[in-house]
Amino acid sequence: MTQILISEVGPRDGLQSIKPIMPLEAKKRWIAAEAAAGVKEIEVGSFVPAALLPQMADTAELVKFAKTIDGLNVVTLIPNAKGMHFAAKAGVDGASIPFSMSETHSVKNVRKDHPAMLEEIRAAAAIAKDHGIHFAVGLSTAFGCTMEGAVVEDQVVRLAEKAAEAGAQEFSLSDTTGYADPAQVRRLTRKVRAAVGTDMLTTLHLHNTRGLGLANVVAGLEEGITTFDASLGGLGGCPFAPGASGNLVTEDLVLMLNSMGLKTGIDLEKLLSVRAILAEALPDEPLYGFTPDAGPMLDYSARVAA
Amino acid sequence: MTQILISEVGPRDGLQSIKPIMPLEAKKRWIAAEAAAGVKEIEVGSFVPAALLPQMADTAELVKFAKTIDGLNVVTLIPNAKGMHFAAKAGVDGASIPFSMSETHSVKNVRKDHPAMLEEIRAAAAIAKDHGIHFAVGLSTAFGCTMEGAVVEDQVVRLAEKAAEAGAQEFSLSDTTGYADPAQVRRLTRKVRAAVGTDMLTTLHLHNTRGLGLANVVAGLEEGITTFDASLGGLGGCPFAPGASGNLVTEDLVLMLNSMGLKTGIDLEKLLSVRAILAEALPDEPLYGFTPDAGPMLDYSARVAA
Numbered sequence: 001m002t003q004i005l006i007s008e009v010g011p012r013d014g015l016q017s018i019k020p021i022m023p024l025e026a027k028k029r030w031i032a033a034e035a036a037a038g039v040k041e042i043e044v045g046s047f048v049p050a051a052l053l054p055q056m057a058d059t060a061e062l063v064k065f066a067k068t069i070d071g072l073n074v075v076t077l078i079p080n081a082k083g084m085h086f087a088a089k090a091g092v093d094g095a096s097i098p099f100s101m102s103e104t105h106s107v108k109n110v111r112k113d114h115p116a117m118l119e120e121i122r123a124a125a126a127i128a129k130d131h132g133i134h135f136a137v138g139l140s141t142a143f144g145c146t147m148e149g150a151v152v153e154d155q156v157v158r159l160a161e162k163a164a165e166a167g168a169q170e171f172s173l174s175d176t177t178g179y180a181d182p183a184q185v186r187r188l189t190r191k192v193r194a195a196v197g198t199d200m201l202t203t204l205h206l207h208n209t210r211g212l213g214l215a216n217v218v219a220g221l222e223e224g225i226t227t228f229d230a231s232l233g234g235l236g237g238c239p240f241a242p243g244a245s246g247n248l249v250t251e252d253l254v255l256m257l258n259s260m261g262l263k264t265g266i267d268l269e270k271l272l273s274v275r276a277i278l279a280e281a282l283p284d285e286p287l288y289g290f291t292p293d294a295g296p297m298l299d300y301s302a303r304v305a306a
Numbered sequence: 307m308t309q310i311l312i313s314e315v316g317p318r319d320g321l322q323s324i325k326p327i328m329p330l331e332a333k334k335r336w337i338a339a340e341a342a343a344g345v346k347e348i349e350v351g352s353f354v355p356a357a358l359l360p361q362m363a364d365t366a367e368l369v370k371f372a373k374t375i376d377g378l379n380v381v382t383l384i385p386n387a388k389g390m391h392f393a394a395k396a397g398v399d400g401a402s403i404p405f406s407m408s409e410t411h412s413v414k415n416v417r418k419d420h421p422a423m424l425e426e427i428r429a430a431a432a433i434a435k436d437h438g439i440h441f442a443v444g445l446s447t448a449f450g451c452t453m454e455g456a457v458v459e460d461q462v463v464r465l466a467e468k469a470a471e472a473g474a475q476e477f478s479l480s481d482t483t484g485y486a487d488p489a490q491v492r493r494l495t496r497k498v499r500a501a502v503g504t505d506m507l508t509t510l511h512l513h514n515t516r517g518l519g520l521a522n523v524v525a526g527l528e529e530g531i532t533t534f535d536a537s538l539g540g541l542g543g544c545p546f547a548p549g550a551s552g553n554l555v556t557e558d559l560v561l562m563l564n565s566m567g568l569k570t571g572i573d574l575e576k577l578l579s580v581r582a583i584l585a586e587a588l589p590d591e592p593l594y595g596f597t598p599d600a601g602p603m604l605d606y607s608a609r610v611a612a
Contacts, residue, residue: 149604179603182524183566210603211558211596214521218488222528252517260489290517297485297516299456 003263005227006253007041007203008034010278011062012077013247014235015055016046018285024058026281028065033277034232035066037270039250041073042066043229047083047090063090075134079110081123084135088127094134097124098174099163101156102145105176114159118166125167137168138205142188144179153188157195164196171201172229175216178209178246182219189223203227206248208234208288213248214256221262228253232271233278234288249289251275255296259303268296309569311533312559313347313509314340316584317368318383319553320541321361322352324591330364332587334371339583340538341372343576345556347379348372349535353389353396369396381440385416387429390441394433400440403430404480405469407462408451411482420465424472431473443474444511448494450485459494463501470502477507478535481522484515484552488525495529509533512554514540514594519554520562527568534559538577539584540594555595557581561602565609574602 011031015022022030031042044066045059059076066074075094078084087095099121100106103114112120121137128135141148142156160171173188185204193201204220206213206228217228231247254266272292279287297303317337321328328336337348350372351365365382372380381400384390393401405427406412409420418426427443434441447454448462466477479494491510499507510526512519512534523534537553560572578598585593603609 144603144605146604150608177603178600179605181562181565181609182527183568209596209600210561211555212520212562214518215524215562218521218524221488249517255516256487256518256521259487262489290515294484294515297450297455297483298452299450299485302456303487 002226004257005041006039006250006257006264006266007043007075007227007229008039008232008250009043009205009229009247010231010233010235010250012043012046012056013229014231014233016053017236018055018282020282020284021055022281024061026277027058027062030232030274030277030281031062031066032069033274034271035069035072037274038264038266039271040071040265041075043075043077046077046079047086048079060086060090063087063092067091078124080120081127084124084127084133088131088133092133094136095124095128096136096138096172097121098138098140099159100140100176101151101159102141102148104147105141105145108147118162121163121168122166128169129167134169135167136170136172136203137163138172138174139192140174140176142173143175143184144177146177153191156188157191160192160196164200168200170203171196172203172205172227173201174205175207178207178212180206180216181212182215185216185219186223189220189225198224203229205229208246208248213246214252217248217253217256233275235278235285246288249291251289251291255291258305259297259300261303261305263305268300309532310563311347312345312556312563312570312572313349313381313533313535314345314538314556315349315511315535315553316537316539316541316556318349318352318362319535320537320539322359323542324361324588326588326590327361328587330367332583333364333368336538336580336583336587337368337372338375339580340577341375341378343580344570344572345577346377346571347381349381349383352383352385353392354385366392366396369393369398373397384430386426387433390430390433390439394437394439398439400442401430401434402442402444402478403427404444404446405465406446406482407457407465408447408454410453411447411451414453424468427469427474428472434475435473440475441473442476442478442509443469444478444480445498446480446482448479449481449490450483452483459497462494463497466498466502470506474506476509477502478509478511478533479507480511481513484513484518486512486522487518488521491522491525492529495526495531504530509535511535514552514554519552520558523554523559523562539581541584541591552594555597557595557597561597564611565603565606567609567611569611574606
């Protein structure tokens with residue numbers, strides 16, 4: 001019985017592309033309710049300057065709150081080493097830095113080319129090590145870029161190797177732009193693992209821009225991927241990658257994995273009820289997903305692993 | 307380079323659940339345009355009594371028209387042996403009969419229990435043989451039923467064996483209700499093939515009710531399935547199965563398979579332009595799909611097999 005970790009990234013990746021600020025108290029209710037539904041890891045925010053992303057200004061407070069929830073792995077995004085300082089101060093369990101495989105996207109997004117990003121990774125890794133923070137590097141735009149188009153796979157491998165040397169403890173392959181197809185997921189997972197080691201790559205961050213999100217999950221499962229990022233209601237996407245939209249919908253992902261008999265530890269009914277918190281706090285934001293409309297199959301509970 | 311056949315079922319499965327009658331001339335334009343985009347098989351209609359489904363009243367005329375298109379495999383649905391008479395008279399290349407694995411659904415849908423359906427299959431097979439018509443049996447509700455819930459897998463295997471004895475030349479596993487998950491697709495494909503032979507099961511008919519359609523395609527590809535039914539714009543579903551809706555969207559399926567480097571022979575740009583025919587003829591019907599909104603990836607053409 002394979003155990004799968006679903007990492008809820010809605011409070012970060014979902015909210016960061018949304019204008020209306022979700023009140024701190026609503027964010028707390030969201031995080032608490034998902035944890036109560038069985039979600040074991042939540043990316044609660046991002047340590048970016050509040051002036052740049054006011055939506056993320058309360059990240060330190062959210063970390064503090066989330067750390068009071070038993071058994072929850074509390075992670076945040078950091079754009080650079082400075083962000084890692086804030087993350088350490090707030091007391092996160094883990095932090096990840098997005099490292100765009102497309103240099104054009106990297107420069108446009110965080111104004112750093114690849115050598116400059118590798119320096120940030122090295123500096124962030126050192127801080128993480130000092131504070132016992134698990135440090136992941138997200139290989140973003142790994143499947144293609146809305147500015148550059150194709151991203152050469154050997155370049156992804158080479159940059160992953162360099163990031164590992166710089167102190168990355170773990171990688172995720174990140175389909176920032178919704179470009180991934182299932183064959184590519186299998187191929188790139190194998191290539192990167194061959195270079196940095198299987199244990200260093202167990203996470204996929206997928207988007208559903210072209211409806212291929214869950215198809216890519218299946219490809220990842222075939223390769224033995226065990227962690228998937230997803231966002232409740234499919235909220236959000238990357239605000240800096242034009243045309244990029246729609247995280248994997250947590251509800252549909254949980255339905256699929258649970259129905260397959262894989263162990264997520266998440267109660268689907270409870271998870272579906274968390275949508276009400278989003279709907280109330282962000283009344284103008286569309287929420288996505290098929291499962292909320294169709295409901296689980298009649299025999300759903302018989303399919304779920306004990 | 308694997309060749310994949312996409313069987314367009316929109317003119318049958320898509321339209322049969324829709325009230326407004328699509329004019330014959332629009333249906334012809336639709337069929338001709340899809341064939342021109344490279345679609346090699348189209349289910350053009352169903353030989354059911356016109357009183358029951360007025361939308362399908364022009365099926366014989368559509369067969370006649372579609373048969374004038376070079377290289378197109380023209381197939382129809384038939385509910386029973388009587389339908390096979392009409393199909394033979396019209397000159398179809400192939401015909402398939404839905405055989406509901408859920409006896410409750412079968413009785414409700416066509417007022418026949420399993421033994422009565424096996425008699426229909428035997429009679430239809432004999433007519434098909436006389437006329438050189440390729441005869442397929444669709445194992446519908448194979449992944450679960452909105453009335454019965456779980457459908458026992460050994461029952462699907464046993465009924466497939468009986469249908470093979472009765473003269474089925476081929477099977478498709480049909481997820482009428484949108485219940486299938488990827489693990490189930492792999493398991494049931496193997497079980498049925500073990501009983502009736504690999505060559506007898508090369509087709510999946512999937513729905514996207516819970517957003518798992520393309521994920522189930524990936525599972526099917528892993529098992530060596532080479533034919534997938536889909537409906538342009540995701541039109542339709544089974545009108546007799548409550549809650550069943552949404553065929554696999556042809557556009558998204560083609561994007562995924564082409565992007566994976568599999569050969570469908572279908573030009574995505576041309577296929578997308580066919581939607582205009584549906585939008586014009588059925589202005590009140592919602593059309594689905596992610597690819598029409600997002601467009602192909604920037605590097606799409608480099609991914610496609612030569």
